[in-house]
Amino acid sequence: MSINANDSTYQQLIMLPGPTNVPIEVTQAMVAPSIGHRTATFSSMMKEMIRKGKILFECQEDIIHLSASGTAAVEASITNILRKDDKALVTVCGEFGGRVSEQIASVGANPIELVADYGDFPSLSDFERALENNPDAKAAYIVTNETSSGAMCHWLKEAGDLTSKHGAFLVADAVSNWGADKMPLEDYNIDFIATGSQKACAAPPGLAMIALSKRYKEQMMNDPQKLHFLNLPRFIKMSDKVKQTPFTPCLPVYFALNKAYDIMIEEGMENRYIRHQICGKAFYDAFEAMGLQLFGAPETRSNTVISIAYPDGIDDKEFRGSLAKNYGVVVAGGFGEMMGKIFRVGSLGMINSYYVLTTISSIANNMNRLGFKANTDAAIDAALKNLSKL
Ligand SMILES: Cc1ncc(COP(=O)(O)O)c(C=O)c1O
DSSP, rough: HHHHHOTTTOOOEEBBSSBBBBOOOHHHHSSSSOOOTTTHHHHHHHHHHHHHHHHTTOOOSSEESSSSSSHHHHHHHHHHTOTOOOEEEEEEHHHHHHHHHHHHHHOOOEEEEEEEEEOOOHHHHHHHHHHOTTOOEEEEEEESEEEETTTOOOOOHHHHHHHHHHHHHEEOOOOTTBBBOOOOOTTOSSEEEEEEEESSSSSOOOOEEEEEHHHHHHHHHHHHOOSSTTTTTHHHHHHHHHHHHOOOOHHHHHHHHHHHHHHHHHHHHHHHHHHHHHHHHHHHHHHHHHEEEEOOGGGGSSSSSSEEEOOOTHHHHHHHHHHHHHHHOEEEEEEEEETTTEEEEEEOOOOOOOHHHHHHHHHOOOOHTTTOOOOOOHHHHHHHHHHHHO
């Protein structure tokens, strides 16, 4: 029997690299009565969210919440400091690195690309060499988790040490792994973290969060760019004055994210990182035991985006379509040049034994239905070995 995905009472498992499954109490928080965004009620909520955000991002400066998706936060990190002819390093090993490079070029600055193949990630020594060869680089942009391929940066802390030594800003496009992988802003010398509500913090889409360093903030405030919506100094000034936003905030998602922050604080960030590592490894081990081929280099594998190469004869559309229809499990396909070659499972946000085991058994069953002989028992055993550590 197939599942009726149009039945609004039926909840599919959203195993995408975002948006992710959302805890019921976070969803319910959105059903609160509306409030005015120029009121003391809004200001006190925003004050609370900034307080919680500072604990989670581990930073001193106030968090900025934009009513927009992650792209807006990444764009703001570029448009607020880069000027024509400035140089900026950028990691490019997939779609999202390519987009950051294009965004850098769109303000007339020069992107210096550190390129790696899909599934791989540029190395720390490449990064160090690029900084040495470009001592005038104003900033370095690292897409900390290349969502299109499932490769992550495993040397973010070292990158922060290097950029601060070279006097360049370090910007993290951490849209798909902030909240899942460790990146304390101040301890790692990161100047800007850009992320989105719909990813590892398990809230609905609609807000982009920005954490920044004192150094980055001062540069931006002292030399402001002519910007309108993404004018971060304007957000900061208004927040300092009345704890409000210059433009109408997306209130329901504010309510939801406020609740999601509570859940994150209650769990503790260290516990959260460990849970993501364990669940990510459970997926990798299980898919390998099932007989599938993992995509990408083992040493650069992401904890949150699990990429698997399709076996010969398995069609992307048919596989993902029947997985959603018959098992209620939604996974992502490949992006750009990976389209049809890989599928991607999001292992982030609420991820736990239930999500991992349901996804693995559904995928194994579906593969068998489509003619690939998947070793279901070995896959479940491999997953359970890891999940017992939770
Ligand atoms: C690494 C990365 N950067 C940027 C984005 C863009 O985020 P959004 O779609 O929220 O604008 C994404 C989205 O998946 C992403 O994974």
